[in-house]
Amino acid sequence: MTSEPGAPAGGAMTHLRRHCESVSDAMAAAAGDDRAFGPAELDHLESCLRCRVELSRYRRLMDAMCLLRETSAPEDARLESQILVHLDRYGHRWAWERKPRVAATVAAGAAAAAGVLAFTARHRRAARLAS
Known part of the structure; x- marks a missing residue:
């Protein structure tokens, strides 16, 4: 059984997924401004497309939340x-x-x-x- 060149082995893939899970927790905390990323997490974000996409989604969500906080809802006097x-x-x-x-x-x-x-x-x- 041969694998494609450049494809990670099964053990490496499991290790990568575990690292993705820990980075995912860090992204949730960083999105809420609870803490910043560490060097290992930044290295992982540079190499993992899935985690970069998730980080982008967190940033867009936080931007939308900030916009909602700043805008006021129009008041209807008759309501x-x-x-x-x-x-x-x-x-x-x-x-x-x-x-x-x-x-x-x-x-x-x-x-x-x-x-x-x-x-x-x-x-x-x-x-x-x-x-």
């Missing part, structure tokens, strides 16, 4: 009043639709509890008569 009108219009209907459902749930729970109590009382009475 608050529209929300309040909508809540007034539909909020009361929601309460009336929910009351029967809540009442039915409570009634079913009470009936189930009464059934359990009746069953245990009957079971105890039968056990007392049997002994």
Whole structure:
């Protein structure tokens, strides 16, 4: 079994992937300005295309986050009043639709509890008569 010239051997590929994982963690920290790259990580970035692409994506993401932080969202003066009108219009209907459902749930729970109590009382009475 021969490999292509210049292709890394299996052990070298595993070592490269492990190094990519450690550099990936360093890139995440460096993107958040928590720390800078070390010399070994910089050497790896020079030779690994996949890690350079990932670093480029981190940089673009951080640039976009900075732009979002600097721009302000336009305020709509009518938005608050529209929300309040909508809540007034539909909020009361929601309460009336929910009351029967809540009442039915409570009634079913009470009936189930009464059934359990009746069953245990009957079971105890039968056990007392049997002994």
